[in-house]
Amino acid sequence: MDWTWAVRGVTQEIPRNAGLECLNYMTNRRRIIESIFVTILCIMVMRWAYKRMDRIELPSKPHRPHSITRLFLLILMSFIFGVEFGFKLARESVIFVLNPCHVQTIVQVYLLAAKPSKLTITLFRIQMNFLNGPFLASLFPEIENRTYAFQKCTFWIQHALLYFIPVYILRSGAYKSEKLMDLNWAAISMAINLLYHFNFLAPMSVLTGVNLNHMLCAAIADPFQGENYRVYAVIHQSILCPLLNKLTFLIFAKSDEKVAYLKK
Incomplete structure (x- = not known):
């Protein structure tokens, strides 16, 4: 099957986007x-964290119909993702749909649409540790190749929603976060993130020559240039991901939840 479309x-005209460099x-x-070293490390970390995880408890409140705000966010995020996918089809660059922010978008659409369950609580807690994606994309936006009308606008809307939706879900009480000092979910989430990058995005980058989420070469703005940039990324993202998760909880969670979790 021909996947060149x-x-x-x-384009290779944008530095560090694709190509021989x-x-x-x-x-x-x-x-x-x-990749081998990261895979072994991730499997060990996941096994260690899984044995220490608390049992997931469903919310005590019965499920209520979706609010107007939740339905609006669901429709808006679905629409933005559809527009983004359309842009990539038009530009023949659908490969970029594999980037983590698009995967996280799909997960959040499902969380907004689904009823609370152990699966949705699991997905919510995992994606709370992926807030580094929209955070870094906002700090270091790469929008040079977005030349269509409203294409830059959808970039900012999507990444703003990727942070706002978890905050809304946290405030709504639909899915409860883990205890504040519980880092087991952060460890498992980071392991999943690294496995996706090193065992899927990295091989796809080599096969296609496209720099998917900078797994092929370092970004121009990356302060850790050189062959070790991916090793440094594992270290600083392992700190940033749980830090953003816990700070988001401390800033935006309801007061009674913060008091309850701080006491545990």
Whole structure:
């Protein structure tokens, strides 16, 4: 099957976006060694954290019909994702749909639509540790190739919603967060994040020559340039992800929940 329509529109004119510069940024041997090491580490961390996790408890309140605000966010996020997908089809760059922010968008659409369950609580707690995506995208936006009308606008709306929706869900009480000092969910979430990057995005980047979420070569704005940039990324993102999660909880959770969790 011909998949060139998914990558044909990816331009190499933008630095570190695709092409030989990225492919030659490090050797494939180095990439494979890093992937093996990260995979082993992630499996060990997941096993360690899973054994120490508390049992998931469903909310005591019965499920209520979706509020107007929740339905509005569901429709808006679905619409923005549809527009983004349409832009990528038009530009023949559908490969970028694999980037984590788009995956997180799909998860949040499901969380807004679904009834509370152990699955939705699990997904909510995991994606709360992926707030680094919209945070970093907002600090270091890469919108040079967004030349269609409203394409830059949808970028900002999508990434704003990726942070606002978890805050709304947290305030609504639909899904409860883990205890404030519980880092087991953060450890499992980070392991899932790294496995997705090193075992899926990295091979896809090498096969297509497209720098998916900077797994092929470092971004221009990355302060940790060089062959070790992915190792540094594992370290600083392992700190940033749980930090953003816990700070978001402390700032936006309801007062009674904060008091309850701080006492535990």
